[in-house]
Amino acid sequence: MLVTPIRQMPRLARIVFLGALIVLIGLVPLRAADRDRLEAFLEVTGFGVALDSIALAAADAPAMLGLSASDFGHDWARVAGEVFDTGRMRSTGLDILSETLSDEMLIHAADFYASDLGQRLVAVENASHLVEDDDAKRAEGEALLAETEAARLKVLRDMNDAVDGAGSGVRAVQEIQLRFLLAASYAGVLESGLDEGALRAVLAEGEDELREALQASALANAAYTYQELGTDDLRAYVEALQHPLMAQVYELMNAVQYEIMAGRFEVLAARMADMHPGQEL
Numbered sequence: 001m002l003v004t005p006i007r008q009m010p011r012l013a014r015i016v017f018l019g020a021l022i023v024l025i026g027l028v029p030l031r032a033a034d035r036d037r038l039e040a041f042l043e044v045t046g047f048g049v050a051l052d053s054i055a056l057a058a059a060d061a062p063a064m065l066g067l068s069a070s071d072f073g074h075d076w077a078r079v080a081g082e083v084f085d086t087g088r089m090r091s092t093g094l095d096i097l098s099e100t101l102s103d104e105m106l107i108h109a110a111d112f113y114a115s116d117l118g119q120r121l122v123a124v125e126n127a128s129h130l131v132e133d134d135d136a137k138r139a140e141g142e143a144l145l146a147e148t149e150a151a152r153l154k155v156l157r158d159m160n161d162a163v164d165g166a167g168s169g170v171r172a173v174q175e176i177q178l179r180f181l182l183a184a185s186y187a188g189v190l191e192s193g194l195d196e197g198a199l200r201a202v203l204a205e206g207e208d209e210l211r212e213a214l215q216a217s218a219l220a221n222a223a224y225t226y227q228e229l230g231t232d233d234l235r236a237y238v239e240a241l242q243h244p245l246m247a248q249v250y251e252l253m254n255a256v257q258y259e260i261m262a263g264r265f266e267v268l269a270a271r272m273a274d275m276h277p278g279q280e281l
Helices: 018-027 035-045 047-064 076-083 086-100 103-113 116-129 134-146 150-163 168-187 196-205 207-225 231-241 244-272
Strands: none
Touching (some): 047 076, 047 168, 076 244, 086 244, 116 231, 150 231, 150 244, 168 244, 196 207
16 A cells, blocks of 8 residues: 555654544445455555554654653653554454445455555555654655656656545644644643644644645655656556545545544553653553
8 A cells, every 4th residue: 555644744743534434434335345355455455564654653742742752751662562552553444444445445456456566566665664764764765856757756746646636634634633632631741731723723824834745755755665666667556546446445544544543642642641751651
């Protein structure tokens, strides 16, 4: 699965709407796939690794509060690992998909990603998902972009547009930020409380800047991720992504990933309230 917007954000901004998932459930006309087939779907498409990579975003939680990991004690890494447990996140993803992913969507996406091109794409996407140093990855991607010819650059842009055709990335990022900050406020992590209306207004003011940052970061990420693949292969990928069924699959995958991340950050906020410098939990 192509990288979704969350881990493409600038570090301080990184870090969905459940209603969107409910709407999607209502749109699925066919019976839900069984769990064994869904687990195979996670593997063949690479979406399982995409879910695993959510755990890497936990490192950014303190910075979103203007703090550092050391402010939460020596046990920060263990607690963050427990909250963002990859097995738990995969299980949650499977639960949602079992109620939302139709047979038609599953078969269409799995058939493409099981192909020779699909598996080559999944291999590079999985590797990119698990790179922990986002700053270094982005820097390398930007360097590659500086040397990229116009035709390939257009293909990379078309690819990113196809992955987020509904334009939900910016709204989802804002909602994740909002839910985490409010959860931290309610849990007493922050010295003063936050007003939801005021916070939404602040996020809205930065929406255009966030959109530009996401687009720039996504382009650099694509340049890095697909550097070993030819432009013709990427054109074929864009064509596959633009298929109506694949567009539905990606809309659902993005919503699942965003909802899991938002939920995990809310849980982390509650755990952070009990952590102090030097404290072992």
